[in-house]
Amino acid sequence: MTSISVSTSTQLDAIYSMMEDGQHSVKMERHSLLIWGITAAVLILVTELIFNRQSFPLLWQLVVAQTIFISIILFLAGLWDFKLTRKVRQQRDESLSFIQMQLTKVWWFFVGLIVLVNVGMNFFGGGYMFYGLAISLVGMAFYIQGLFSTQMLKWIGLMLIIVGLSSVALNLHFLVTKWLAAGVFGLGFPLLALILNKPVTHSNILKRLGLSAVWLAVVIFPSVIAYQQKLNLNPENLVTRSFSEYMTLNKEQAAQKQIIHLPAGTAVPVNIIMRGDILEITRTSNVSIKLAKDFDVIIDNGKTNGYFRLSGMDWRNRKQDLQLREFKMESAIKQHQGPLVNLGFKMQLK
Amino acid sequence: MPEENITALDVVLHQPLRTRIVAYLSTRGEATFTELKQLLEVTDGNLEAHIKKLRAAEYVVTHKVKGQGRPQTFYRLTASGKIAFKQYVNQLQNLLNI
Numbered sequence: 001m002t003s004i005s006v007s008t009s010t011q012l013d014a015i016y017s018m019m020e021d022g023q024h025s026v027k028m029e030r031h032s033l034l035i036w037g038i039t040a041a042v043l044i045l046v047t048e049l050i051f052n053r054q055s056f057p058l059l060w061q062l063v064v065a066q067t068i069f070i071s072i073i074l075f076l077a078g079l080w081d082f083k084l085t086r087k088v089r090q091q092r093d094e095s096l097s098f099i100q101m102q103l104t105k106v107w108w109f110f111v112g113l114i115v116l117v118n119v120g121m122n123f124f125g126g127g128y129m130f131y132g133l134a135i136s137l138v139g140m141a142f143y144i145q146g147l148f149s150t151q152m153l154k155w156i157g158l159m160l161i162i163v164g165l166s167s168v169a170l171n172l173h174f175l176v177t178k179w180l181a182a183g184v185f186g187l188g189f190p191l192l193a194l195i196l197n198k199p200v201t202h203s204n205i206l207k208r209l210g211l212s213a214v215w216l217a218v219v220i221f222p223s224v225i226a227y228q229q230k231l232n233l234n235p236e237n238l239v240t241r242s243f244s245e246y247m248t249l250n251k252e253q254a255a256q257k258q259i260i261h262l263p264a265g266t267a268v269p270v271n272i273i274m275r276g277d278i279l280e281i282t283r284t285s286n287v288s289i290k291l292a293k294d295f296d297v298i299i300d301n302g303k304t305n306g307y308f309r310l311s312g313m314d315w316r317n318r319k320q321d322l323q324l325r326e327f328k329m330e331s332a333i334k335q336h337q338g339p340l341v342n343l344g345f346k347m348q349l350k
Numbered sequence: 351m352p353e354e355n356i357t358a359l360d361v362v363l364h365q366p367l368r369t370r371i372v373a374y375l376s377t378r379g380e381a382t383f384t385e386l387k388q389l390l391e392v393t394d395g396n397l398e399a400h401i402k403k404l405r406a407a408e409y410v411v412t413h414k415v416k417g418q419g420r421p422q423t424f425y426r427l428t429a430s431g432k433i434a435f436k437q438y439v440n441q442l443q444n445l446l447n448i
Binding site: 008009010011012014015016017018019020021022023025086087090091092093094095097098099 | 418439446
């Protein structure tokens with residue numbers, strides 16, 4: 001009787017153990033990490049060089065061309081990965097389980113979501129968060145895959161989510177997040193491919209933390225270099241002139257690259273153009289802003305090149321470092337004044 | 351009472367290796383011969399003999415997929431295999447009063 005009970009419980013234990021093995025049988029291939037990591041890094045570094053406002057002056061044209069390009073590259077990467085995975089599995093006489101096929105769809109869902117977020121941010125703003133969000137979304141996909149795998153994918157997923165969300169929460173500079181993403185995908189993924197199936201990944205938490213620290217150091221390295229380069233923008237060899245001096249220069253001198261100094265208190269006229277479905281195009285130049293601090297701008301060929309410096313600070317880029325936030329619009333109709341609209345926003349440095 | 355229950359157990363499934371094969375396939379969906387062999391750590395002959403019994407009971411079916419290399423053989427549970435496995439697990443649980 002006792003021996004029967006033992007064999008019955010042993011049998012049940014074996015069943016539960018095998019069922020668990022079946023549920024956690026999803027495996028990520030090393031080549032998948034290499035293909036997706038390198039593709040993503042190349043896209044991050046190359047897309048802006050090819051698709052910019054110089055080559056596509058209209059925003060919608062830029063977004064459509066960029067999206068088509070990104071989609072084609074990602075589709076080709078996905079197809080290559082799928083075919084290679086099938087081939088490798090066939091060579092090892094292994095199958096692609098039902099769960100794995102469903103998880104592939106989940107991955108495509110996340111990739112599609114990242115492309116859509118990119119489109120949305122191009123039109124509606126918030127682009128400074130893009131790379132952080134993209135890293136987090138990829139982390140979520142890893143975490144979901146990790147639920148059905150014995151590989152350390154959940155751990156990887158959590159690391160990516162933390163890295164991505166931290167970059168958003170710390171309000172890191174766009175250039176830094178861009179290089180962080182390039183580092184995560186271009187260096188981090190190949191590194192993960194190296195250790196993915198090593199027994200060390202199943203070892204204790206301290207070893208895992210140690211490995212994660214090394215991995216983080218490697219992926220953060222490019223963004224640190226990028227940040228240093230941003231700080232080293234100081235064009236010390238350029239001539240600094242006051243605005244009144246600049247006004248007296250001849251055409252040739254004015255076209256040279258130089259720094260124009262605008263002291264605190266300088267009034268700068270603002271041209272405002274408002275348009276929309278419910279407005280006729282309205283232009284006004286009755287507004288001027290007053291500088292609260294000394295301000296240096298770089299003029300190149302008679303035009304500002306986007307770089308500026310506040311007194312005592314590093315050089316910054318208008319596109320990447322200035323934010324317009326907290327837009328407010330209030331409307332009212334006053335009995336003696338008629339309709340009135342108050343518009344407001346906050347201009348701040350990142 | 352337990353004696354009756356034990357005799358009622360499915361003889362095809364009440365064998366450690368076959369139980370493990372069926373349990374794995376119940377959650378994995380399908381698997382190849384190599385995958386099963388690596389997981390169970392058994393010889394080709396041993397595995398083949400047990401799969402033969404499962405196929406004879408119509409609990410497992412095979413299907414072949416031709417690719418670039420040699421064709422792959424996949425094993426998966428039939429509907430009757432799934433029902434038999436479920437009943438077998440219920441019976442074991444009853445025996446242990448779980």
